Amino acid sequence: MxxxxxxxxxxxxxxKLHIGHAYCTVAADxxxxxxxxxxxxxxxxxxxxxxxxKIEQKAQAAGVTPKEYVDNIVAGIxxxxxxxxxxxxxxxxxxxxxxEKAVQKIFKKMYxxxxxxxxxxxxxxxxxxxxxxTETQLVDGKCPDCGREVTLSEEEAYFFRLSNYxxxxxxxxxxxxxxxxxxxxxxxxxNNFIKPGLEDLCVSRTTFKWxxxxxxxxxxxxxxxxxxxxxxxxxxxxxxxxxxxxxxxWPADIHLVGKEIVRFHTIIWPAMLMSIDxxxxxxxxxxxxxxxxxxxxxxxxxxxxxxxVLCERYGVDAIRYFLLREIPFGSDGNFTNESLIxxxxxxxxxxxxxxxxRTAAMIIxxxxxxxxxxxxxxxxxxxxxxxxxxxxxxAERYLDGMQFSNALTEIWKLIxxxxxxIDETTPWILxxxxxxxxxxxxxxxxxxxxxxxxxxxxxxxxxxxPQKIADQLSFxxxxxxxxxAGKWGVQPASFTVKKGETxxxxxxxxxxxxxxxxxxxxxxxxxxxxxxxxxxxxxxxDDFARVELRAAKVKVCEPVKKAKKLLRLELDDGSGxxxxxxxxxxxxxxxxxxxxxxxxxxxxxxxxxxCGVESRGxxxxxxxxxGSARVVFLDDxxxxxAKLR
Ligand code: MSP
Numbered sequence: 001m002x003x004x005x006x007x008x009x010x011x012x013x014x015x016k017l018h019i020g021h022a023y024c025t026v027a028a029d030x031x032x033x034x035x036x037x038x039x040x041x042x043x044x045x046x047x048x049x050x051x052x053x054k055i056e057q058k059a060q061a062a063g064v065t066p067k068e069y070v071d072n073i074v075a076g077i078x079x080x081x082x083x084x085x086x087x088x089x090x091x092x093x094x095x096x097x098x099x100e101k102a103v104q105k106i107f108k109k110m111y112x113x114x115x116x117x118x119x120x121x122x123x124x125x126x127x128x129x130x131x132x133x134t135e136t137q138l139v140d141g142k143c144p145d146c147g148r149e150v151t152l153s154e155e156e157a158y159f160f161r162l163s164n165y166x167x168x169x170x171x172x173x174x175x176x177x178x179x180x181x182x183x184x185x186x187x188x189x190x191n192n193f194i195k196p197g198l199e200d201l202c203v204s205r206t207t208f209k210w211x212x213x214x215x216x217x218x219x220x221x222x223x224x225x226x227x228x229x230x231x232x233x234x235x236x237x238x239x240x241x242x243x244x245x246x247x248x249x250w251p252a253d254i255h256l257v258g259k260e261i262v263r264f265h266t267i268i269w270p271a272m273l274m275s276i277d278x279x280x281x282x283x284x285x286x287x288x289x290x291x292x293x294x295x296x297x298x299x300x301x302x303x304x305x306x307x308x309v310l311c312e313r314y315g316v317d318a319i320r321y322f323l324l325r326e327i328p329f330g331s332d333g334n335f336t337n338e339s340l341i342x343x344x345x346x347x348x349x350x351x352x353x354x355x356x357x358r359t360a361a362m363i364i365x366x367x368x369x370x371x372x373x374x375x376x377x378x379x380x381x382x383x384x385x386x387x388x389x390x391x392x393x394x395a396e397r398y399l400d401g402m403q404f405s406n407a408l409t410e411i412w413k414l415i416x417x418x419x420x421x422i423d424e425t426t427p428w429i430l431x432x433x434x435x436x437x438x439x440x441x442x443x444x445x446x447x448x449x450x451x452x453x454x455x456x457x458x459x460x461x462x463x464x465x466p467q468k469i470a471d472q473l474s475f476x477x478x479x480x481x482x483x484x485a486g487k488w489g490v491q492p493a494s495f496t497v498k499k500g501e502t503x504x505x506x507x508x509x510x511x512x513x514x515x516x517x518x519x520x521x522x523x524x525x526x527x528x529x530x531x532x533x534x535x536x537x538x539x540x541x542d543d544f545a546r547v548e549l550r551a552a553k554v555k556v557c558e559p560v561k562k563a564k565k566l567l568r569l570e571l572d573d574g575s576g577x578x579x580x581x582x583x584x585x586x587x588x589x590x591x592x593x594x595x596x597x598x599x600x601x602x603x604x605x606x607x608x609x610x611c612g613v614e615s616r617g618x619x620x621x622x623x624x625x626x627g628s629a630r631v632v633f634l635d636d637x638x639x640x641x642a643k644l645r
Contacts, residue, residue, distance in 0.1 A: 003252040008091065008258050010049040010231050013328035014058050017080055018210050018304035019335065020290040020297040025324050026299050027287065027404060030324060034399050034460035036087075037482035038251040043249045045235050046081065047092035048074050052130045052224035056210035066210045067095065080307060085316055085463050092235040094212075102239030104215045104231045106276055107203075107222055110160065115275045118217075121157040121202045130224045132488040145260050146298075157621055158220060165271035166198045172270065177610050178283055180566055181402070182330040184623055193263055199523065224529035229269045232426075233278065252281040254402075262286035285402055288332040290323075294542050299587060305335060317462035318344050318504060324461050325405040328624075337516045341509050348504035350464075350589060351415050352454070358419040358422065359447045359499045360472045366431050366440055373493035375442035380424045380643045384446055385488050387417050388453045392485040395457050400564060401587040403628065404461070411457045418450040448473055456485040462533045465503060474611040484534055548604040549620070549644035550574065551634050557591035563611040567591060569619065573601055573640015582615035588628050598634040600644060 008028045025046060029181055032044035050070045059069035062612045092099060101293055110116045124133045126143035135149060143150050173186060180186040204220035211221025236246035258267050265284045273280050273316055287294045292303045310319050327333025391414045398407035430440040455469040466480055474495040484490045556570035567586045571579045600620040608618045621629040
């Protein structure tokens with residue numbers, strides 16, 4: 001059985017978690033459930049990152065030991081994951097004994113390799129982020145990640161030779177174009193961190209105690225990020241007597257992380273792994289933030305939304321659905337009470353909930369609850385079937401690219417189409433005519449089949465809802481198997497439905513908004529002014545003229561073997577010679593969408609090899625807010641080779 005290993009970041013148990021933290025875990029859970037349904041042997045890891053100065057200070061302020069402090073919060077985090085129906089296979093705490101021992105071994109291994117040396121640290125430290133910064137990296141003298149005060153830190157410390165790894169990292173990124181996603185995050189890493197020069201990293205602290213001691217110099221504790229990142233392998237038994245899980249599951253298929261910690265996962269972590277001669281994870285996906293009124297939701301800003309309150313009020317599946325549908329996974333998304341209520345009312349209560357209850361009610365009314373096999377095909381059936389049968393593949397394509405919102409949009413297209421089918425086939429008119437009974441039965445059966453397919457496909461996102469639908473429409477286990485979402489006619493010829501509870505009760509918007517306001521939920525309506533994007537430094541027309549942009553006609557286009565995201569294109573660029581380019585757009589375009597089209601090629605770009613295939617230049621595309629890409633097509637009247645300026 002093929003394995004799939006997915007991780008979330010391990011969370012700081014310094015405060016209660018908010019809905020922004022839950023967002024990442026719900027996304028990872030959806031992916032884990034999806035892969036399990038597809039038949040993968042899944043390992044889904046989450047946990048807590050319990051050491052460091054921040055926790056030590058919090059515990060001191062609370063008058064308890066650091067361990068007492070974290071134990072209490074970790075218990076709450078575990079309860080939250082239970083509430084949110086998170087299906088993690090393992091939960092690691094960095095205070096677990098086996099982890100501490102393995103981290104000490106990892107540190108020693110890097111030291112023995114010659115990658116760690118002793119020196120003197122002088123620089124700035126952001127305690128809330130547990131990050132070191134140089135003077136030039138600070139923004140207005142504050143932490144560039146969280147904007148909070150930094151402290152000057154001067155202490156004896158061990159350093160990791162990160163600077164030795166810059167070239168190796170860049171080479172690795174080039175050879176593994178899928179390693180960092182979305183693509184924009186890769187550019188950020190190269191431009192903001194690697195190009196300005198990687199400095200050696202301070203990897204031990206002596207000014208506080210709450211950490212894992214360095215075995216060969218116990219006044220030092222291991223830097224909390226080195227400790228934390230190691231969790232992904234120590235949780236699998238790396239460095240312990242039993243490393244069978246490590247052998248089975250490592251390298252991880254996806255590390256899912258928030259955008260501000262991508263640099264730890266794509267620079268420091270790979271360099272650590274290279275140093276200890278272990279394979280690198282296959283992918284680091286950096287998702288955006290849940291923002292509120294334009295700013296990141298965070299405890300220090302006092303704008304956090306408590307996931308427990310939301311789940312109790314609206315139900316777990318409604319909250320999971322909202323998080324995954326409303327916010328395109330790669331970008332930031334604004335949390336508003338208005339959008340939450342509107343999603344619940346329109347998508348869940350109206351589109352899905354009503355469809356199920358109407359269908360059950362009609363079968364009860366017209367057939368006494370039991371549908372019989374006698375069926376007659378008719379108009380609109382083919383359209384419904386066609387869309388239903390395409391939905392699994394469409395949703396999978398997006399799920400494979402972690403585009404949860406788009407995957408849900410595909411499923412909701414089927415739900416809307418099914419609702420429309422009721423309006424088109426007008427069962428209430430058919431019911432008046434005894435001679436149309438067989439047609440009416442067919443319409444009911446088709447509705448149930450379309451709902452079965454949708455119910456199966458929503459399972460990774462809203463895991464409790466499919467069973468509730470199954471109870472009403474009498475789906476058995478077989479009917480809800482993932483592979484059967486790609487088949488029509490799985491529901492037996494005869495079955496009995498029953499009226500069930502309302503799946504998603506409708507909310508009175510005005511009343512609810514008033515309630516939320518009166519009960520001190522953060523105001524979410526307004527958005528701060530913020531620039532739409534960061535501009536690059538100004539260039540002259542001569543700088544621009546150094547880029548050769550040409551129109552080109554796509555002659556051949558095909559997938560690249562073993563690279564889900566790549567397409568190989570042969571272009572007529574007017575030069576008389578065929579130009580081969582490789583483009584990372586296979587998630588969004590099929591070869592036939594491109595063949596014959598006129599595209600823009602950056603013609604004087606240095607050739608590179610992507611997954612072993614040479615690419616001479618690249619075709620231009622727009623970055624979309626959801627992390628997908630849209631190719632720039634030119635008017636077909638533009639001849640091959642025409643220059644763009
Ligand atoms: N302990 C480190 C991770 C170590 S991984 C080896 C850490 N912990 S954290 O608790 O501060 O954050 C955990 C995750 O929650 C991060 O991926 C972060 O991006 C995510 N989020 C925290 N606030 C968030 C939002 N408002 N929105 C979306 N995700 C957010 O970092």
